[in-house]
Amino acid sequence: MRTALFPRAALCVALGLALSPAFAAGKPAMLDKWTGPFGGVPAWDKVKVSEFEAAFQAAITENRAELKAIADNTAAPDFDNTIAALEKAGGALNRFYTYFGIHSSTLNVGDMPKIESALAPKQAAYGDEVTQNAKLFARIEAVYNAPEKAKLTPEQQRLTWLYYTNFVRSGAKLDAKQKARLSELNQRLASLYTSFGQNVLFDEQNGYTVLDEASMKGLPADIKDAAQRAAEAKKLKGKYLIANTRSAADPFLTLSEDRAAREKVWRAFIGRGDMGGEHDNNKLITEILELRYERAQLLGYKSHAHWRLEQEMAQTPERAVALMEAVWKPGAAAVARDVAEMQKLIDAEGGKYKLAAWDYRYISEKLRKAKYDLDMTEVSNYLQLDRLREGMFWMAAKLYDLHFSQLSNVAVYHPDVTVYEVKNGKGQHVGLWYFDPYARDGKRSGAWMNAYRNQERFNGEITTIVSNNANFVKGKDGAPVLISWDDAETLFHEFGHALHGLLSDVNYPTLSGTSVSRDFVEFPSQIHEHWLATPEVLNKFALHYQTGKPIPAALVDKIEKAATFNEGFRTMEYLGSAVIDMKLHLAGAGPIDPDKFEREELKKLGMPEEIVMRHRTPQFNHVFSGDGYSAGYYAYLWADSLTADVWEAFEEGKGAWDENVALRFRKNILSVGNTVDQAQAFRNFRGRDVDTQALMRKRGFVEAEKTAGQ
Template sequence: MNPLLLPFEGPFEVAPFSKIKLVHYKPAIEQLIQESLLEIDALVNNPEPATFENTVVALDRSGKQLNQAAEVFFNLNSAETSDEMQTIAAELSPILTDYGNQIMQNEGLFARVKFVYEHAGQFSLDKEDKMLLEKSYKGFIRSGANLNTDEKKKYSEISKELAQLQLKFGENVLAETNSYELIIDDEKDLAGLPEGAIDAAALAAEEKGYKGKWLFTLQAPSYLPFMEYADSSELRQKMFMAYMSKAFKGDALDNQENVKKIVKLRHDKVKLLGYDSYADYVLEERMAESADKVISFLNDLLEKALPKAKQEVEEVKAYAKKLGLEGELNRWDWAYYSQKLKNEKFQINDEMLRPYFKLDQAVQGIFDVAKKLYGLTFKRNESIPVYHKDVKAYEVIDEKGKHIAVFFEDYFPRPGKRGGAWMTSYKSQYKDGQDHRPIVSIVCNFTPATEKKPSLLTFNEVETLFHEFGHALHGMLADSKYESLSGTSVYWDFVELPSQILENWVQEKECLDLFAKHYETGEAIPEEYIQKIKDSSNFNEGYQTMRQLSFALMDMAWHSLTSDELTIDSVADFERKAMSRTELFDRVNGICMSTQFSHIFQGGYAAGYYSYKWAEVLDADAFSVFKEKGIFNKEVATSFKENILSRGGSEHPMELYKRFRGHEPTVDALLERSGLR
């Protein structure tokens, strides 16, 4: 029997991963689609007049088993994929897109939802009910429910093609990342690299059959130390060009045409709905509200950050010349010389801090933080099924012993895992007479252990761990009635607040003392190191801000195109023009960010990448309350939990934020923290 068609009867209803085979996915999902459509038919043909319960709530609760199977499939397609799985994804994607369109363009269903929406005053609805009703009604409008038959057909065709193109985009980036190898056989070429990076490269080479050599890849734990520490500018250039030319080589894995098609199809899709640009469509459902407001926000930050960024670049250039660099400072030299300057100015670098950030201890650290803030206990449970030997599962329990969530952690790179770090859900929280608790996971690509040392993280990796765990807390502490409003189901420019605010704890002694202990001696991280972390936290902040702004402006440029601007000859030229005001180095030919920018061309950040900076305003302002009252102050933590984390998308995010903070956020705290004022 196909396990995806049976109730998940294991611990906490976790998927029986070991029993699910590739051959199970497509037939199960196809069957569950038919069963879900029968549910919708029953809902539409209900002889009773439409009510909030029998229509809007019933719709929210439909298709649960289908959603469960699809979540398992697409989560694993990101974390543990294969060529065969990608083929299945290409087959399933248009089928699922078509299914979604069938529901959202069902005239009888929309008529019932519309009736409830127009007669909302007849029903006794609380704030969460009203939000579900509004979201449901708008969802139909924004998915083409008001289009005529021909337009609906065109909308569906565009949606299916888009889904396939976005999958293909991500597959190309993953294939490019996995295929590149820099093999070093001369030990002299390892000059400057720390012992840990050399050991990891030797182990990677041995695993690939290159005995006695060293292998470096485009995976972050390999690439980043190489760019920061390798003395050979020639090899740094080679790695930089390989990294920055992913899916930009004019071959079978090239994404240039995919970028153009995705942008055009997104525009054509929303044009059918009456919008001038894709950004207008997206931002209608964001805190920012409009493209003009986003551009104004980005320009304001650019104006404040640019002078500081230029000053930082000149400082690194002068320092590089002092160290003997001849000629110009190139893009592939930046990380190398700025790291050396940081070390000289603050007497701190990643290799000094690594011994205090053993992964297991850092994980226990985030668990301790969650306990002190929210009363959560994480209990390892090996009876909970996992999808890979590297994955660990935990039962999450509150102060009263109540089960809160299942938590998965998956930390190391492998060929079947896409790059970066993310939080995801295998099951969202909701209530239907009982409280169904969530199953959440964080997936990262951290520095793995070697034969000589355990997994020791960089400070940046520790921040990433806290960031993704912040998302996980948002999912785990959900307390909503409806799945579609639960946990991280919030406005996209609000979703980064719970993650980014938690990064602040990593710079606080009271937090670091919980877990930052030398992996060999057990000695606590010295107070002087913590002060150095704080003192250096704004090092090259102007440059980093410009980098984020360049991505956000490029994203807005792609998605603000109107009908007469859609003919793009060169992806690289378009990108350069969009990012020109943020450029701090001379142009480098042969590189392109757009062709590998999975956030906006595969993920959900299209016309939304600005939200990282937007959320920094929120998190700096919100953390100032913790700083004032104490980073583990129970009263503040409870308020943040009850007004932000547990509420999900049940109310407008600004209302939730004001309830916690007492007023709307201001940019002052961010400018002060970043040293930009």
């Protein structure tokens, strides 16, 4: 749940506006139609960073011409000449955004940050130009209101509704003066989002902590090695460098015995974007919140949160808040119980200090060992990245009859990237899966999935191209990469997003794969985390990196018994972020001082003082480096309520590998994309609305409540 879909900023991409035919000479080669196998693949060799600006201009020129042809059509507007025509448009622009997105998220070095800053407002302006095109909107509206709409297929009707709604929500019905102001707001916001993300990246790359060997006590050899190599790369001989990223900070905070060093690493990590000076994000947040509020008012909504949630499964901020409140109390109670136990442990060991935020991961790990005799570093010895990847493939074969095989004839944008072909049980091509697992300079932290190409078939069979991205640290001299249990879950999570894209079976690209509401899209990913913990996957793929022996049954048993251990911490560090996100976007007209707001609201809410928000406001990329998850971080909890309920459907059947349940899950959820209303899709699978008690059971809050009450 730490992960996000790759945010594709441009509205035109979300709307599937695209273009293709002949274009004047001199356009950058990166806009060329993809050629080669599988209906064409991205041509990375044609991408020159220096041509991004020219390519964008050429792509929108081409797109303008095509949209003009649709808008100026003298025939009466109908589905084919308007909606379907829009679905066919935008090829060059989509290709531009695929390449540009890869470079801004995984190769953001050299001139790239500058180019990104220069292009962000222009991209926003073009999005507005499209949605504010009165002639085009008039045709969409005519199709939407025409009685003939009833004769279209349900999928076509939904697509028409979606175009109409997206245009209206983007200001198509405003007057000229309002439209101009809206566009100003969107352009300014786009610049602020870019600066925000770049500031966080700056602090992640420059805010590292340099330590002596003594501070590395408690850390396993592979982490020590990586820290030593990172220091050597900065010419810091004999030192150890802990990068200011989650994948480096979390293991250190979990394992380092040096309390002072833990505090140092913790402060650097939670201080990202909040260090004062030119890379501080606080002023940017204040302005973003003010502009978002003004935009919501302009569009006729009470707040940014109301505008954002209208199209989500939750529909209103109130329903999202209600779910968060329902979980808050049991979550905080679980933390209080855990903290009391941890303090006892500290006292028993003669530590004369009160548990602080930088001790939480370290002491809770000790508590896990004490209570369950479970050592997660021992577990990591069985979690080899390459084997787990094979485990995911095995899961996909068993559940969905999908088969992965590595290709060597498809170009990549970096030598670390590998490409796999995906086929179904009949040997037919389904799509491509790109895997970019390792951290490097210029790659944003975390893990995510994105689609290079959506599945569609209304205009010929087009197959999916998706990618999974992560930030694992490469092994020394090709040694196996050992990852944590949390990271293994993340791996399966992102692969779940990929499967959602690969199993798409729809006609129109705008409705394809993961193009569903934000609070639904995390559910197909989260549910796949569950299969990691099945004995079948662990026995076959959790193999010791030295002996090759499968993980002992006794260890698996302990993992199962400790399944809800530390759930209070996980819930509260997440909820702190989710509630603050929502409250910031319900707070109305500013100005808001984010540091003060965060401090005071968390106090009012009764946030346990031993836990800090998973993403503090000044580093909250989900919310402030784009509109993507703004007033939307709650989505992970919402989706988890669906996940928990659907997992129980497997358990009510023959268990994790029940073929019939998997088939129904695929048919009703994974393959339908956005062709069905998401609440209805859930109902189609489960036969009823979601039971949120399943979430309480999953997190161990129901039993804990009972015990506490006894």
